[in-house]
Amino acid sequence: MEKKNLNEMSFLDHLEELRWLLVRSTIAIIIMATITFFFSDYIFDVIIFGPTNANFITYRFFCDLSHQLGFAESICVTDMPFIIQNTDMEGQVTMLVWTCITAGFILAFPYILWEVWKFISPALYQTEKKHAKLFIFVSSLLFFMGVLFGYFVIVPMSVNFFATFKVSEVIKNEFNIQSYVGMIKTSVIACGLFFELPIIIYFLTKLGLVTASFLRKYRKYAVVIVLIVAAIVTPPDVVSQVIVSIPMLLIYEASIIISAIVIKNKNKKDEQLS
Structure with a gap:
């Protein structure tokens, strides 16, 4: 078909x-x-x-x-x-x-x-x-x-x-x-x-549902959630919690950067069309 x-x-x-x-x-x-x-x-x-x-x-x-x-x-x-x-x-x-x-x-x-x-x-x-x-x-x-x-x-x-x-x-x-x-x-x-969060954020930003400023605003809540998860699943020592937390926080930060890049490119296209 x-x-x-x-x-x-x-x-x-x-x-x-x-x-x-x-x-x-x-x-x-x-x-x-x-x-x-x-x-x-x-x-x-x-x-x-x-x-x-x-x-x-x-x-x-x-x-x-x-x-x-x-x-x-x-x-x-x-x-x-x-x-x-x-x-x-x-x-x-x-x-x-x-x-x-x-x-x-x-x-x-x-x-x-x-x-x-x-x-x-x-x-x-x-x-x-x-x-x-x-x-x-x-x-x-x-x-x-x-x-x-x-x-x-x-x-x-x-x-x-x-x-x-x-x-x-x-x-x-x-x-x-x-x-x-x-x-x-x-x-x-x-x-x-x-x-997959960076990819999801990319498309949500393209649709105008999420912005980098929004992600930055709620960063502190994301950090708290990640630390709570790390504290639950790891032994009671700082090293284990850090090892679990760092990759998850890096993924969140990467999502913020991707969202900012998408918005920046969108603004450039809008300026060129205007």
Whole structure:
């Protein structure tokens, strides 16, 4: 079917385009999920349950860092005092399916971005349409950086915190598999999407919904939120909180800069047309 011009498309035409975007994206996720199914043993044993091992790379890094900073063994992880159990008859089957779907979404993300770009590109200027490859590359890079940040920083710190937190010595930590894997999926996907903030701010600024001054005005609130999140998911030491906070604050500052650049370019175009 021949694609209609944006000005000729009705509301129902836009809905039809959106429907096919969702259909093609879903198919891509299913394909990637099917591929990851054949690597499910590695995904669970090495990736998902990796942070439950005291020798996980993140724990070793923080332990070495504590020695270099003269903190001795203060942030070294030597034991994970908890077990992971399954209490539902179909729990492990359901967990396998949804884990593969989540992995499929992560791997198919660049293609999903390409579909999103095709959907929004008719509303962009011709010069902006030429930046499709750059958009896909930068957006995918930010997303994967966020996923890695979530997995190697947020997840192990969260696992360590909840594994060692106790309100009483009488209580033993026996985490349900759905709760454990759900925490990993939420942390990884949330970080991946949060790292997309500069891209989101770019388009919101183009639409006139956000300005750099607005972001600067609420910067202090963003800093407080980031510090609270860092304090929750990290051990009670300054080094860990700083390591978690800095990338998130840099992403926010990058969003402010991008918004300012977009507004500056827009003002230049307006001056040239006037």
